[in-house]
Structures are given as structure tokens and as C-alpha cells.
Amino acid sequence: xxxxxxxxxxxxxxxxxxxxxGFTAMNKWRVGxxxxxxxxxxxxxxxxxxxxxxxxGEISLQRGLNLGMIKQDMPDDSMSLLDVVLSADKRRSALMxxxxxxxxxxxxxxxxxxxxxxxxxTGPARASSILSGLGFTTEQLxxxxxxxxxxxxxxxxxxxxxxxxxxxxxxDEPTNHLxxxxxxxxxxxxxxxxxxxLIVSHDREILNKCTDHILHVEEKALTMYTxxxxxxxxxxxxxxxxxxxxxxxxxAQKAHMESFINRFRAKASKAKQAQIRIKMxxxxxxVGAVADEHQLSFSFPEAxxxxxxxxxxxxxxxxxxxxxxxxxxxxxxxxMDDRIALLGANGNxxxxxxxFIxxxxxxxxxxxxxxxxxxxxxxxxxxxDELNVDSTPFQEMxxxxxxxxxxxxxxxxxxxxxxxxxxxxxxxxxxxxxSRLLFALISYNAPHLLxxDEPTNHLxxxxxxxxxxxLNTYNGAVLIVSHDPYMVERVADRLWLVQDGKxxxxxxxxxxxxxMVVQNRRDQKRDERNSKTGDDGLTAKEQRVKAAEARKKLVxxxxxxxxxxKLVDKLTEKKKGIEAQLxxxxxxxxxxxxxxxxxxxxxxxxxxxxxxxxxxxAETALEAAQP
Numbered sequence: 001x002x003x004x005x006x007x008x009x010x011x012x013x014x015x016x017x018x019x020x021x022g023f024t025a026m027n028k029w030r031v032g033x034x035x036x037x038x039x040x041x042x043x044x045x046x047x048x049x050x051x052x053x054x055x056x057g058e059i060s061l062q063r064g065l066n067l068g069m070i071k072q073d074m075p076d077d078s079m080s081l082l083d084v085v086l087s088a089d090k091r092r093s094a095l096m097x098x099x100x101x102x103x104x105x106x107x108x109x110x111x112x113x114x115x116x117x118x119x120x121x122t123g124p125a126r127a128s129s130i131l132s133g134l135g136f137t138t139e140q141l142x143x144x145x146x147x148x149x150x151x152x153x154x155x156x157x158x159x160x161x162x163x164x165x166x167x168x169x170x171x172d173e174p175t176n177h178l179x180x181x182x183x184x185x186x187x188x189x190x191x192x193x194x195x196x197x198l199i200v201s202h203d204r205e206i207l208n209k210c211t212d213h214i215l216h217v218e219e220k221a222l223t224m225y226t227x228x229x230x231x232x233x234x235x236x237x238x239x240x241x242x243x244x245x246x247x248x249x250x251x252a253q254k255a256h257m258e259s260f261i262n263r264f265r266a267k268a269s270k271a272k273q274a275q276i277r278i279k280m281x282x283x284x285x286x287v288g289a290v291a292d293e294h295q296l297s298f299s300f301p302e303a304x305x306x307x308x309x310x311x312x313x314x315x316x317x318x319x320x321x322x323x324x325x326x327x328x329x330x331x332x333x334x335x336m337d338d339r340i341a342l343l344g345a346n347g348n349x350x351x352x353x354x355x356f357i358x359x360x361x362x363x364x365x366x367x368x369x370x371x372x373x374x375x376x377x378x379x380x381x382x383x384x385d386e387l388n389v390d391s392t393p394f395q396e397m398x399x400x401x402x403x404x405x406x407x408x409x410x411x412x413x414x415x416x417x418x419x420x421x422x423x424x425x426x427x428x429x430x431x432x433x434x435s436r437l438l439f440a441l442i443s444y445n446a447p448h449l450l451x452x453d454e455p456t457n458h459l460x461x462x463x464x465x466x467x468x469x470x471l472n473t474y475n476g477a478v479l480i481v482s483h484d485p486y487m488v489e490r491v492a493d494r495l496w497l498v499q500d501g502k503x504x505x506x507x508x509x510x511x512x513x514x515x516m517v518v519q520n521r522r523d524q525k526r527d528e529r530n531s532k533t534g535d536d537g538l539t540a541k542e543q544r545v546k547a548a549e550a551r552k553k554l555v556x557x558x559x560x561x562x563x564x565x566k567l568v569d570k571l572t573e574k575k576k577g578i579e580a581q582l583x584x585x586x587x588x589x590x591x592x593x594x595x596x597x598x599x600x601x602x603x604x605x606x607x608x609x610x611x612x613x614x615x616x617x618a619e620t621a622l623e624a625a626q627p
Contacts, residue, residue: 002027002065002196003048003168005222008057010040010047017043019220022057025168025213030190030197032207032229035217037432037460041200044217045069045170048198061168068166070157070174077146081136081156084145085127088160092120123163130159133185134178135346151177162189171199175206176457179346180483188616202461204229204486212606219291227602234582235598244290257281296466298415298436300474301446306373309333310449310477311357316366318352325364326352330503332496336448338477341492343506348498350481351453354378357479358451377442380453384434389427393417393437396426400444415440416466431458439467452480456487557622564615571608578604 005022017040025031033041046052048059049069061067071088079087087093095115102108115121128141134155145156154177161169171190175183183206190197190210198215201207207214207229214225214232225232257277264270311334319325326349334340334357342350355361357368358378388396398408412422415436426434435458443450450471456464464487471478471491482488497506497516508516578601581587587594 001025002029002062003198004058004060005048006058006060008047008059008222009055010043010052011055016220018047018217018222020057021221023215023222023224025196025198027196028194029213030193030211031199031213031215031224032211032232033198033200033215033217034202034207034229034232034461036462037430037458039217040220041217042172044222045172045198045200048168049170065167066164067168067170068161068164069170070154070161070172078144080142080144081131081148082124082127082141084156085131085160085163086123088164089118089120089123092118092123095120127159127163130162130189131156133182133189134159135182155182158186166195168196168198169193171197171201173200173202175201175203175483178483180343181345183483188612191612202456202459202464203484204461205484209612212602227598230579231598231601238594240290243287246287247289250284250286254281254284254286296416296462298439298466298470300377300439300443300450300470300476301411301414302474303336303375303446303448303476305336306371306448308335308371309369310336310371310374312369313357314367314369316356316368317364318349318356318361319364320352325501327498327503328501330366332503332505334449334477334479336475336477338479338494339471339492340477340479340494340496341488342479342481342496342498342503344498349501349503350498351380353498353503354380354451354453354479354481357449371448374449375445375447376449376451377447378451378453379435379438379442379455381457383438384431384458387426387434387437389425391426392423393426393429393440394422396437396441397444400441411444412437412440416463432460432463435459436463439470447476449477449479450474452478452482454481454483456482456484557618560618561615561622564611564618567611568608568615571604571611575601575604575608 001024003025005024007020008018008022009016009020010018033044035041043052047054049067092115095111095118098111099108099115102111119126128138131141132138136155145153148156158171158174158177161171174186178186183203187206187209190199190206193210197210199206199211209228211228212226214227214229216223216225216232216236225235227235257280261274261277261281265274313330313332316327316330317325318327318330330353342353344350352361356363358376360378393412394405394408397412398405401408401411409419409422417433417436417440421429421433426437429437435455439455455467459467464484468487468490478491480488480491495506495508497504578597582594582597582601587597
């Protein structure tokens, strides 16, 4: 047992967040920590890390093991990014310092042996690889930390935590500041993490690909499930159904016995039997009824029809100041029934395009035609910083609607705000509640087009589900940028690819687009290598011979990539087959079959993780060998 939490209680102002609860995590378990916003997930990680002090209970880490998590307090801003990450490994840094100052040759030999044992000399290469995976270029590694904005600094903090490779790694929403490339890299890294991992995330993709256990935080208690998130959802639903069935059965037995007792307790011939039933009732351990789950739901107001198109873009060029244009020649249209997701790496211009369509940025060239009656609702995470934190949701909505109390409260109620929450100062709302308030505010006038830039960042899984349902029943157009593939797949029916300064309709699916992002990054790295090495001095014939030799070397590597990809596809199809069986309610009448399928499913998840790791390794080898 690597980590054990026993009888844990933690209170805030005498209100219990976690109460007399616990769990155990074994070596190499990858545990997803899930639960509604405010349930205590982040609090649990801070308690384990020692950043908060529990009121009762015990948290024990196996002797000799170390624990790591993302640190908010970064070291000296003048340090280079590479040095910041290297310094996170305290033992390595201490030994390297000793090497510089130790004069005794015997002690130096011992220090070098310790450095070799912890693979210290590959540190710069490993740190560079992690930083590269999280989006930093080789040129940036020597830049001072002070040159980065908040989001990029958080990437460095994440890289530092990963570089330590602690025996127990704690991560709290690590994808919040990553683009699609960084998320894909992190998914592969965590799926093959060699030690124990606890990760708080609302990203289904991460929870399904990277975890083999789920720790559910609910009603002040912790419950561990085996399997990834999809498995957890099914097993939890099954447990709740079984609990309710047992409760109803017990209640029927209780009613029957009480009826017998009341009828025959006074009769001498039946008194003894009545007493037996009284004792049976006293000894019964009753199973409680399944508590009704609060299902968050909200809805966007219906917009009236207006003549198409809502938006027509005509050869639009966008940019900032005197810098080169970000986008050129954007030419497309948006109609009332469109659900469009923008794809592409960070920095390619997705948010820039949204700002322009929302009327927050002027074009450098070209133009945009709008339907005369068009109303737009625009959501951006930056807008949460613009809210009047001393005001309340009700006051903000009433100010916008310029009407009576009933209208404002009714509209907020459509977004899951009860009266108490409506009258709570905005500064006391959680990140998810602020996001829901923005949804309510931007849609108060029934817009025809919703423009959403990363709307799920602060939403828990329940709120994300509610948002998806609200968007799918909304009758207007949706333009969305999101790194949540689950959201994009279930909301969008059109994809725009923003890449190389252009915006084009993308005919593939989301997986294909993600693979394209990786391929584009590989091509960029290859071009960087070619620009540094070059083929100066070679004759045309020599260059052809060299190119032919390079292509010959790539053949076995390409075969390995194809082989690995086919295996992943084969295992994925097998996984879908088991999922289809587990989705059949009738199967749960046979507990043995269910257990066998769940076991097979768990084994299959491990095989898929291994196969994907082999695929990534083959892709990396091919990338390195590209001329």
C-alpha cells in the first residue's frame, strides 16, 4: 500500500467537507479523483500534500517514498526554463552542488555513483523532452521564467512536477492551461506513468485514457472504483440500482413483519412468533434509500428566426498592430442551424476569429455582413475577471434585463441558480458558478448566435453534461473553441480548421484532426532540423543518393508505426464490443457474466494503454529518423 488515508475528517468553519472517510492506493495505480465542484477533490490533494491540516484521521505514505505536485510558488524568475525544471529534483540538485564543491576523490566517486543511480546525467535531455511536449521550443529553454505569462508559467510548473517523477504524483486539473498538442502529449505521458498517480480532472478523455481506478468524492465520503471513468459510471449506476432494490425489499419485509406483529401480538397463540419478529426487526441493518441526485440543467432562451445567413465573411484579414496578419482570406458563412467547432493549435488564430465575429476586433482587410436583427452572445474565460465581484448574480441580471425581480430570478433559475445563490456576492462563487452566470448573462436577450471560447474550463462533469444538453436543444447557431473532445464530438456538426493563417472546412473527424496537429508539429521540427543542418556542398546526384538511403531506413520504421496503429484499432474495436455488452441492462441479471466482462474490460484497457505507448514510441522513432 503506497498511500493510505484513514478516518479522515476536514472541516471549514465547522462545516465538514470530508468526514470519517478514507481509501488506499497501491503501487502504479493511476487514480482519477472525481466529484461535483465543491465536493472536496482539490482539498483532498492538499491534505495529502500537507498543505492543509486535517481535523482528524491519518494520512500515511509508505516509508522511503516521495510525493510531488505542481507548486504555485516558482523559484527565481531570472532562472532559465530548463534550470527551473532541473531544480525541481532536489536530490539531483544537491548532489550536483556537492560535485562542484567536493575535493576528496573518494567522496567524489561516491557522489558520481549516486548521480548515476538516479540517472542524473540525462536530466537536461529529460527536462527538455518534457518542456517540448508541453509546447516549448528549443530556443525558449534558455529564456528566463520572467518572460512568460501566467498560463505558460503553469506549464513550466507542470513540467517541473513531471520531471521529479515522484512515487506519488498529485495533479489538479493539469490540462487547464494546455493546447491540444500539450493535452495529447500529457495523455500519453500519464497513461504510462511508472508510479502512483492521483489526478483531479473533469476531462473524460483524460480519465478514460490515463486512469485505471476512480476515487469518487461525494457526500463527504470517498469511494474507490476499479476501471476508468466509463467503467465507474456503469458500476456506480449498478450499485445504486442494487442499493435501491435492496432498500425496497427490506421495506417490504419490514412492513410485512410489522403487520404480523400488530395483528397477533395480543393473541396468546401467536405472541411468541410476534416477539421473534420484533427481535428480527431490531437486529436488521437497514439499507438506506438511494439519495436523489441533483441533476444540474440549464437552457438557453429560444431565438426567433431571421433571414440567412447570420454571418457572411468576405476575404477577411485579421491581426494585431503592425505585426504580420494572424489570418488571411477568411471566406465562409454561418447559418442558424450551424454547430461549428474551431480546431487547430494554440496561437493559430481561433480566439482571434471569435473576437472578430463577436465585434471585439476590427479587420485589417475584407469585411463581414451580419443579418440586421442578429444578436450575439459571446463567452470568454477572460470575462469572468470583468465581473463586478461585489455585486450578486441577481443584481447583474436585473441590471441587464431592466425589468422586475421575477424576470431576472427566473432567468437565473434556468441556469441552476437558486435564490440563495442568486443573492451570493460574485466573489464568493466558484469558478464553475461564475461560468454559469456568464452563460446566463450573455444569453439574456435570446441571441441567434452563441460564441463560446473554452466554455468548460471551470465546469465539473455534471455541468459539462448540462451545457452539452442545453446547446443541443438551443435553436440558434453555435461557434465553439474547446479542448474537450467529448464536448466537440457531441455538439459540433461542422469543423473549421484554423491553420497556417487560413480557415478551411475540415471533412475529417476529431481524431483525424488531432493526428494532423501532431503531424504538423513533426513537420515543423523536421524543417527546423533541416534549416540547421542543410545539404550545402553536395551535388544533385549525392543529394538523391542520400535521400534514397534515408527513405530505405524509414521503411521498417513505417511498418512498425502501421503495425502499432492496427493493433490499437483492433483493441479499440474489441473495447467497443465489450462496452456494447455492458450497456445492455439485461446482462446485469447474470452477476458472473458481468464480473467476467468487467475483468476483461480492465485487462483490455491496460493492453490499449501499452499498445498506444508502443505506437507513440514508433511514431517518435520515425520522427527522429525523418530526413
